[in-house]
Amino acid sequence: MITSIVRTAIVSLRRDRAALALSFILPIAFFSIFAVIFGGQHDSTSRISVILVDEDRSRASLDLVRGLQREGSLAIRTRPSSRSKSAAPMPEYTAATAEAAVKAGDAPVALIIPHRFGDNPISFGGNGTGPAIQLLNDSSDMVAPQMVAGLLQKAGMTSMPEVMAEKGMKYTDQFIGGFTPEQRKRMNGYLEQLRQPENQQAAAGTSPAQAGSGGGPIAVHTRAVVGENKRNPMISFYAAAVGVMFLLFTASGSAGVLLDEADSGTLDRVLSSRVTMTTLLAGKLTFNTLLAFTQLVVMFLWATAVFKLDLFTHIPGFVVMGLCTAFAVAAFGMLLASICRTRAQLGAVSTLLILIMSSVGGSMFPRFLMPAAMQKAGLFTINAWAIDGFTKVFWRDLPVRELWPQVSVLLAVGIVLFAVARRVARRWEFA
Amino acid sequence: MTVLSMSEAPPQSSSSLLESIPLEVVSLVKRFGQVTAVDGVSLELRGGECLGLLGPNGAGKSTLIRSIVGRVIPDAGRVAVFGSAAGSLDARSALGWVPQELALYPRLTCGENLAAFGRYHGLSGGKLAESVAWCLDWAALQDRAGDLAKNLSGGMKRRLNMAAGIIHRPRVVLMDEPTVGVDPQSRNRIFEMIEALRKEGAAIIYTTHYMEEAERLCDRVAIIDHGRIIAQGAHEELVRSVFAQRSQVLARIAGPPSEIDAWVERHAGRLVGETAEFTIENSTLIAGLLDDAAHSGLELVDVTMRQPNLESVFLHLTGRELRD
Numbered sequence: 001m002i003t004s005i006v007r008t009a010i011v012s013l014r015r016d017r018a019a020l021a022l023s024f025i026l027p028i029a030f031f032s033i034f035a036v037i038f039g040g041q042h043d044s045t046s047r048i049s050v051i052l053v054d055e056d057r058s059r060a061s062l063d064l065v066r067g068l069q070r071e072g073s074l075a076i077r078t079r080p081s082s083r084s085k086s087a088a089p090m091p092e093y094t095a096a097t098a099e100a101a102v103k104a105g106d107a108p109v110a111l112i113i114p115h116r117f118g119d120n121p122i123s124f125g126g127n128g129t130g131p132a133i134q135l136l137n138d139s140s141d142m143v144a145p146q147m148v149a150g151l152l153q154k155a156g157m158t159s160m161p162e163v164m165a166e167k168g169m170k171y172t173d174q175f176i177g178g179f180t181p182e183q184r185k186r187m188n189g190y191l192e193q194l195r196q197p198e199n200q201q202a203a204a205g206t207s208p209a210q211a212g213s214g215g216g217p218i219a220v221h222t223r224a225v226v227g228e229n230k231r232n233p234m235i236s237f238y239a240a241a242v243g244v245m246f247l248l249f250t251a252s253g254s255a256g257v258l259l260d261e262a263d264s265g266t267l268d269r270v271l272s273s274r275v276t277m278t279t280l281l282a283g284k285l286t287f288n289t290l291l292a293f294t295q296l297v298v299m300f301l302w303a304t305a306v307f308k309l310d311l312f313t314h315i316p317g318f319v320v321m322g323l324c325t326a327f328a329v330a331a332f333g334m335l336l337a338s339i340c341r342t343r344a345q346l347g348a349v350s351t352l353l354i355l356i357m358s359s360v361g362g363s364m365f366p367r368f369l370m371p372a373a374m375q376k377a378g379l380f381t382i383n384a385w386a387i388d389g390f391t392k393v394f395w396r397d398l399p400v401r402e403l404w405p406q407v408s409v410l411l412a413v414g415i416v417l418f419a420v421a422r423r424v425a426r427r428w429e430f431a
Numbered sequence: 432m433t434v435l436s437m438s439e440a441p442p443q444s445s446s447s448l449l450e451s452i453p454l455e456v457v458s459l460v461k462r463f464g465q466v467t468a469v470d471g472v473s474l475e476l477r478g479g480e481c482l483g484l485l486g487p488n489g490a491g492k493s494t495l496i497r498s499i500v501g502r503v504i505p506d507a508g509r510v511a512v513f514g515s516a517a518g519s520l521d522a523r524s525a526l527g528w529v530p531q532e533l534a535l536y537p538r539l540t541c542g543e544n545l546a547a548f549g550r551y552h553g554l555s556g557g558k559l560a561e562s563v564a565w566c567l568d569w570a571a572l573q574d575r576a577g578d579l580a581k582n583l584s585g586g587m588k589r590r591l592n593m594a595a596g597i598i599h600r601p602r603v604v605l606m607d608e609p610t611v612g613v614d615p616q617s618r619n620r621i622f623e624m625i626e627a628l629r630k631e632g633a634a635i636i637y638t639t640h641y642m643e644e645a646e647r648l649c650d651r652v653a654i655i656d657h658g659r660i661i662a663q664g665a666h667e668e669l670v671r672s673v674f675a676q677r678s679q680v681l682a683r684i685a686g687p688p689s690e691i692d693a694w695v696e697r698h699a700g701r702l703v704g705e706t707a708e709f710t711i712e713n714s715t716l717i718a719g720l721l722d723d724a725a726h727s728g729l730e731l732v733d734v735t736m737r738q739p740n741l742e743s744v745f746l747h748l749t750g751r752e753l754r755d
């Protein structure tokens with residue numbers, strides 16, 4: 001008897017392609033995405049992008065820059081990348097442009113080595129008198145500044161051996177007693193040896209395991225230039241990230257009404273009136289866009305009331321991003337509903353696509369934590385563009401005009417998806 | 432019941448349409464793969480006329496109706512509604528379609544459903560409100576105007592389905608089996624609605640596989656089978672043309688099958704299930720028929736004599752029951 005029940009269930013499952021897809025394809029797809037993100041596959045671990053400004057240009061600062069450039073986990077940039085390969089190189093970053101770049105989200109961290117840093121680069125015990133290196137960071141990325149600060153200390157310890165030795169001798173001379181002329185001569189000879197670049201390289205080593213991040217002989221002053229005044233830093237990110245994911249679900253569910261109407265004959269009856277298929281789909285798209293936008297409004301109002309999100313000073317940006325996002329997800333839902341033959345099929349396909357888009361596009365965890373290849377893949381999702389836009393509005397406090405890339409992409413995606421949906425919907429027009 | 436004449440209804444775009452034939456179908460062919468659903472159908476519907484399209488399930492009635500509405504593109508032939516091609520805006524405005532399915536919005540009330548379909552047909556403001564009120568009255572749903580469509584009884588849903596098809600006061604109404612699945616009481620109510628519609632001047636095509644409905648409601652009947660119209664005319668004409676003054680004798684009989692077959696063949700009858708069917712010129716011939724059965728060793732279970740009807744015509748022409 002049990003065998004009969006099992007057999008019936010197997011046959012039913014085999015014929016329900018939607019359930020079959022959800023049972024097997026979705027777990028495999030998800031496992032693969034998580035494996036790529038967290039498993040370090042293909043040696044594509046993300047390098048932290050760091051903007052470096054050397055205002056000092058002293059021997060010590062140049063050594064430090066070289067040390068940082070040798071760090072495999074840092075991608076040091078001293079100037080913005082040119083728009084094309086043939087274009088002339090852009091001017092180097094200054095302290096001001098570096099700060100602006102961090103604010104704009106070009107890099108999570110900038111290091112400014114100030115004038116006269118080389119006069120007194122090391123300050124054991126934090127009692128140095130020279131100017132401190134400025135570490136400017138975007139506080140939405142909590143990992144990058146910690147790593148950069150540690151690697152900065154490591155680079156300082158290993159790339160400026162003669163400075164370290166000189167400082168050590170100075171302190172010995174000062175606090176233990178003066179050196180004899182003979183001792184002083186031998187020490188100067190050793191310092192001269194350390195100043196040779198090849199010896200510095202040997203002292204620096206190449207393996208990260210050889211170096212400790214140190215407790216801070218190099219004075220660093222860290223300052224968050226983005227999000228420093230935010231009361232609840234990650235709320236806007238998660239409101240956008242989770243919001244977009246559920247918008248996609250709602251939009252595909254709502255667009256599925258088309259399938260119900262086709263099944264019941266209502267669609268046929270509507271199309272026998274003055275209403276054309278284009279008018280009908282445009283009407284549905286408008287409704288689904290407004291529904292999605294209303295959902296976003298409710299979610300952000302909730303975030304404002306409960307989690308202190310600052311919605312009311314970002315209304316224009318929110319409205320622009322909200323409407324563009326709602327339009328794109330509504331068109332996405334219309335396309336899925338047009339392609340699928342049944343509600344069950346729509347449920348399976350939309351769940352599969354939306355969960356994959358959401359994980360790759362940053363709705364489940366921030367894209368800056370993902371490998372570079374995955375971050376690029378995220379650009380093929382509505383989620384990524386929407387989240388980037390909302391981040392610009394709520395996190396970086398950028399004006400509406402700075403939203404043009406996200407707005408352009410989302411509107412273009414919406415128009416293209418709707419056009420394809422209209423084409424596919426021809427199957428309902430005539431038999 | 433409020434009576435608003437269909438002749439007061441809006442929808443003609445030019446006066447020339449008024450002079451045209453309401454509906455003309457010429458040599459219409461529609462194939463789905465290897466299956467020919469409609470096979471060279473021609474018919475004409477005159478103003479104020481009710482034409483019954485009578486045929487069993489799968490005969491091609493719904494495909495023909497959908498071709499007239501413009502929801503099916505024919506492979507050959509043409510359809511003209513007041514001279515306009517099927518599917519054109521003029522044709523769509525002039526046609527009202529009551530599909531076989533309950534094509535309603537279940538979560539909208541009766542009034543909201545009617546208003547929605549009215550707007551889809553271009554009605555608005557006072558005209559829309561007037562039409563909704565008229566349709567609710569016509570369908571005897573005034574007191575259910577605020578009820579959700581999904582909560583109505585089967586018969587009420589059918590009536591609302593019909594009302595949604597004529598909300599824009601079309602001059603040609605296509606009703607595709609509007610009484611499917613309703614109880615006799617609701618069916619009578621629907622008949623009254625159709626008769627009221629006819630009185631107001633609408634031309635109607637009414638598809639059914641119930642002979643009694645066609646006899647009661649229709650001026651003319653077209654019998655359709657395998658996608659072809661095999662006979663058409665007023666139902667008395669049809670019966671007369673097939674049976675003249677003859678009568679039908681239906682006899683249920685028991686006995687050896689070979690004897691039954693031979694007896695039926697001798698009297699030019701035919702077997703339909705367990706019933707032998709004969710056509711006789713006059714009633715005096717019954718005695719000879721029954722005597723022959725007795726001599727052949729057959730036992731009569733019961734014998735009925737009846738005047739031929741549309742079902743007899745259909746059976747005679749196709750060799751099949753109407754409800755096959």
